[in-house]
Amino acid sequence: MSSPAVLAEGLVKSYGEVRALAGINLEVAEGSLLGVLGPNGAGKTTAVRILSTLLLPDAGHASVAGHDVVKDPDAVRASIGLTGQYAAVDENLTGRENLELVGRLLHIGRKEARIRADELLAAFGLTDAGGRPARTYSGGMRRRLDLAASLVGRPSVLFLDEPTTGLDPASRIALWEVVEQLRRDGTTILLTTQYLEEADRLADRIAVIDGGRVIAEGTSTELKDRLGEDVVDLRVADAARTAEAVEILRDLAATTPRAENAAGRISLPVHHGAGILAEVVRRIDSAGIEVAELSLHRPSLDDVFLSLTGRDTTVVAAAQPAARRRFGRRSANPETAA
Amino acid sequence: MTATLATRSARTPSLRRTPAWIVTDSVTIAWRNMLAVVRNPQLLVIDTVTPVMFVLLFAFVFGGAIQTPGIDYVTFLMPGIFVQTVVFGGTNTAVGIAEDLQKGVIDRFRTLPMAPSAVLIGRTFADLLRNIYVVIVMTVVGLLIGFRPTGTPVGFVLALVLVAGFGYAMSWLSANIGLRAKTAAAAQGAIFIPVFPLTFASSAFVPVETMPSWLKPIAEANPVTLVVNASRGLFLGTADTGTVLAAAAWIVGIVAVFAPLAIRSYRRR
Numbered sequence: 001m002s003s004p005a006v007l008a009e010g011l012v013k014s015y016g017e018v019r020a021l022a023g024i025n026l027e028v029a030e031g032s033l034l035g036v037l038g039p040n041g042a043g044k045t046t047a048v049r050i051l052s053t054l055l056l057p058d059a060g061h062a063s064v065a066g067h068d069v070v071k072d073p074d075a076v077r078a079s080i081g082l083t084g085q086y087a088a089v090d091e092n093l094t095g096r097e098n099l100e101l102v103g104r105l106l107h108i109g110r111k112e113a114r115i116r117a118d119e120l121l122a123a124f125g126l127t128d129a130g131g132r133p134a135r136t137y138s139g140g141m142r143r144r145l146d147l148a149a150s151l152v153g154r155p156s157v158l159f160l161d162e163p164t165t166g167l168d169p170a171s172r173i174a175l176w177e178v179v180e181q182l183r184r185d186g187t188t189i190l191l192t193t194q195y196l197e198e199a200d201r202l203a204d205r206i207a208v209i210d211g212g213r214v215i216a217e218g219t220s221t222e223l224k225d226r227l228g229e230d231v232v233d234l235r236v237a238d239a240a241r242t243a244e245a246v247e248i249l250r251d252l253a254a255t256t257p258r259a260e261n262a263a264g265r266i267s268l269p270v271h272h273g274a275g276i277l278a279e280v281v282r283r284i285d286s287a288g289i290e291v292a293e294l295s296l297h298r299p300s301l302d303d304v305f306l307s308l309t310g311r312d313t314t315v316v317a318a319a320q321p322a323a324r325r326r327f328g329r330r331s332a333n334p335e336t337a338a
Numbered sequence: 339m340t341a342t343l344a345t346r347s348a349r350t351p352s353l354r355r356t357p358a359w360i361v362t363d364s365v366t367i368a369w370r371n372m373l374a375v376v377r378n379p380q381l382l383v384i385d386t387v388t389p390v391m392f393v394l395l396f397a398f399v400f401g402g403a404i405q406t407p408g409i410d411y412v413t414f415l416m417p418g419i420f421v422q423t424v425v426f427g428g429t430n431t432a433v434g435i436a437e438d439l440q441k442g443v444i445d446r447f448r449t450l451p452m453a454p455s456a457v458l459i460g461r462t463f464a465d466l467l468r469n470i471y472v473v474i475v476m477t478v479v480g481l482l483i484g485f486r487p488t489g490t491p492v493g494f495v496l497a498l499v500l501v502a503g504f505g506y507a508m509s510w511l512s513a514n515i516g517l518r519a520k521t522a523a524a525a526q527g528a529i530f531i532p533v534f535p536l537t538f539a540s541s542a543f544v545p546v547e548t549m550p551s552w553l554k555p556i557a558e559a560n561p562v563t564l565v566v567n568a569s570r571g572l573f574l575g576t577a578d579t580g581t582v583l584a585a586a587a588w589i590v591g592i593v594a595v596f597a598p599l600a601i602r603s604y605r606r607r
């Protein structure tokens with residue numbers, strides 16, 4: 001088996017008092033996509049900056065494309081592309097000039113830099129805008145230009161730090177398609193995200209990080225299996241009876257059930273969901289509680305993250321309105337609905 | 339979207355850094371920074387109007403009040419205004435670098451296998467070109483309003499070289515501030531803390547003899563005074579070699595100290 005394209009072992013990094021990374025281990029197999037999933041401040045950007053040679057770790061070591069990031073940064077730089085959290089485009093240059101600039105600094109030759117710039121502009125739907133200064137670009141166009149710039153050198157390893165944060169849904173989906181294309185072409189990708197849905201869709205494996213540590217690692221399915229096979233989602237018509245319903249159902253749960261009292265929502269991780277559904281209905285019914293919605297679905301990464309960090313959606317909502325939006329419950333895909 | 343995105347073709351980035359990259363990469367970066375000026379015609383207008391305004395204001399506002407024995411004030415003033423203007427021009431370096439840092443452009447450069455020093459060498463070179471343009475504009479305006487350099491053509495050119503060279507040295511000092519500033523606005527503010535005393539506590543606008551006795555030795559030791567005196571002498575054909583060499587030594591010395599410092603702090607991860 002070939003050695004991993006990205007390997008981080010025990011990376012530690014502090015900014016003064018703030019310990020951004022508390023010993024992170026990451027591994028990305030060649031040609032695969034690792035999704036690094038975590039909330040704001042988890043340490044995603046710090047990890048990416050160390051791996052892309054921008055920052056030195058305080059402890060631990062890391063290699064990218066077989067080269068040590070501390071000892072041989074030039075070799076790493078020749079193999080990687082980085083698209084940071086904020087588009088690093090030169091506003092005064094046109095889209096084409098931005099790409100040519102990178103090509104020239106990669107020493108691929110002026111002519112090749114021009115050809116490559118045109119190729120990438122076409123691939124990212126920027127041919128028409130290619131002659132305009134980047135300052136006239138929309139947010140989505142800037143992101144695409146930034147990503148294109150990180151691809152000029154045909155990197156074998158690509159770092160994407162929250163590439164879709166702040167994008168509108170259409171631009172996000174377009175970017176996902178590009179990432180999937182790159183992955184199919186054999187590029188090794190490390191992508192950080194706060195969006196569970198994004199990691200679920202794009203990643204071969206997912207590392208969940210929080211507080212500068214990896215708190216879980218595995219395929220999306222493996223992570224979901226930890227929680228139980230299925231989740232029963234229930235909404236009681238009278239929200240005041242939520243707590244009562246939770247007590248009635250508690251012994252059916254594989255792990256701790258979660259409740260949003262105000263909305264009357266209950267989320268119950270279970271084993272053998274289909275068999276248990278009837279029991280749920282029977283108990284609730286005999287207690288005389290009216291059910292407004294009932295569904296059974298595979299656990300989402302949302303469920304996984306919340307169970308791993310022990311943070312309830314309602315707690316997150318109070319502390320961090322933005323995180324609420326990102327980690328908040330989306331309508332589950334009901335496989336069974338009652 | 340086809341295989342063009344990722345497939346490795348014949349030309350992949352070359353791996354081994356060669357010393358020649360310092361030159362080629364610096365030229366690339368200078369090209370990029372010059373484009374910024376070209377793309378912002380306003381910058382060019384400001385670059386032109388500001389020094390002209392300085393020349394006219396100083397010449398006509400102070401011209402009558404400041405006594406410069408044995409020499410017409412406009413002719414006395416011009417080398418001072420030139421030096422002040424290139425020093426101010428040097429502050430562009432700090433602002434530009436801080437802006438690049440803030441926007442993440444420097445992060446992009448730092449992840450490329452390029453010569454790291456080129457980002458600073460290219461930027462200071464582009465700022466030098468900008469300063470040379472400004473000095474030419476001011477010379478023309480000066481000559482129109484009564485600047486009468488009576489020295490040799492060689493002295494005239496040497497004087498301009500000293501002026502531009504000092505601006506270049508200031509760019510390197512400025513680069514250090516730009517690399518440490520958190521924002522472009524902070525860089526802009528910080529850079530003027532050394533720049534104002536340097537330019538005003540000097541022989542740029544008034545003869546040092548007119549200053550209070552405590553300030554005189556400071557003004558005399560000020561490199562701006564040396565550079566102004568040297569170029570004044572060269573313009574008028576009265577220069578003494580010692581002053582010219584001292585001014586040149588200051589320029590070389592400032593670059594020798596601040597260029598490596600800036601490059602080191604650019605490279606620090």
Ligand SMILES: Nc1ncnc2c1ncn2[C@@H]1O[C@H](COP(=O)(O)OP(=O)(O)O)[C@@H](O)[C@H]1O
Pocket residue numbers: 015018019020038039040041042043044045046047
């Ligand atoms: N330059 C810095 N100076 C001080 N603290 C920082 C700096 N960069 C990041 N941090 C802190 O380190 C932690 C991790 O940050 P970061 O890696 O940016 O997380 P993420 O990208 O997951 O949001 C946070 O607590 C953040 O406030």
Ligand SMILES: [Mg+2]
Pocket residue numbers: 044045046085161162
């Ligand atoms: Mg981040």
